[in-house]
Amino acid sequence: MLKLILLGLLLQAKVDLNRASLDELLKSLPLDSTKIIKLYKYIESHGPFQNVYEISTLPFISPEDFLKIKKLVKVVPLVQGRNFTFYAQRVRETAREEQSLRESAYDEWISLLANPININQAEVDELYSIYGVSLVDAVQIVKRVKMLGFRYASHLRRTPGLSYYAYRNLLPFISFRTVKPKSVAGWANLRIAYYSELFQEEETQVEERLGEVGVPDTTSSFWSDLRSAGWTREDSLWLYEQLLKEKEEADRLIPSL
Numbered sequence: 001m002l003k004l005i006l007l008g009l010l011l012q013a014k015v016d017l018n019r020a021s022l023d024e025l026l027k028s029l030p031l032d033s034t035k036i037i038k039l040y041k042y043i044e045s046h047g048p049f050q051n052v053y054e055i056s057t058l059p060f061i062s063p064e065d066f067l068k069i070k071k072l073v074k075v076v077p078l079v080q081g082r083n084f085t086f087y088a089q090r091v092r093e094t095a096r097e098e099q100s101l102r103e104s105a106y107d108e109w110i111s112l113l114a115n116p117i118n119i120n121q122a123e124v125d126e127l128y129s130i131y132g133v134s135l136v137d138a139v140q141i142v143k144r145v146k147m148l149g150f151r152y153a154s155h156l157r158r159t160p161g162l163s164y165y166a167y168r169n170l171l172p173f174i175s176f177r178t179v180k181p182k183s184v185a186g187w188a189n190l191r192i193a194y195y196s197e198l199f200q201e202e203e204t205q206v207e208e209r210l211g212e213v214g215v216p217d218t219t220s221s222f223w224s225d226l227r228s229a230g231w232t233r234e235d236s237l238w239l240y241e242q243l244l245k246e247k248e249e250a251d252r253l254i255p256s257l
Contacts, residue, residue, distance in 0.1 A: 014071075119174040140159055
């Protein structure tokens with residue numbers, strides 16, 4: 001039990017690379033400040049680490065550097081969803097650190113935490129007002145919404161031109177709700193009939209052929225052509241039946257919607 005308690009305390013003392021601020025990293029890691037800044041910017045541009053050993057693959061982190069910080073850091077994967085208390089504290093810290101912020105910005109962000117923006121209905125100025133979201137980020141998001149829309153955070157992450165820094169800052173303040181159209185109650189029965197000259201011409205031609213084929217003793221050119229082609233009386237009767245079926249189907253056909 002004591003070992004578990006000590007292990008828990010040790011883990012709590014470690015710095016979470018995916019959530020730590022630049023100041024926290026500068027105070028906690030025994031590395032050159034230039035490398036720490038590069039590490040912080042790498043997370044902002046490429047996204048969170050999945051495990052501690054990914055740090056060793058970075059070109060500016062030497063094997064010696066990794067051994068120095070390995071036991072001082074931890075990587076906790078970012079979980080989708082909002083933790084109001086956690087993000088409210090982050091908003092307070094940001095508002096305190098950024099002296100150029102409007103006085104109302106803090107209240108606006110806290111309000112957004114409670115009532116997130118539907119990302120699929122957001123305007124450029126709404127997104128731009130969120131800390132860490134540049135005008136370019138906001139415009140790219142709105143363009144993507146018009147093309148495809150977003151269902152999940154992973155879809156938002158793949159927006160061309162959207163920085164990871166903006167993506168990470170947006171998540172607490174947005175939702176991906178799908179607006180369902182209001183259901184319509186009632187019923188309708190609609191029947192439409194129309195006249196088509198093309199349809200009338202085809203029906204007339206069928207009637208003419210029926211008249212010609214139905215009288216095998218006729219001297220019409222159509223019957224003569226059939227006999228010249230080797231058609232027998234049985235063949236002509238078969239053709240007559242087929243044309244008759246088409247005529248009956250045409251008579252029953254009433255276009256409707």
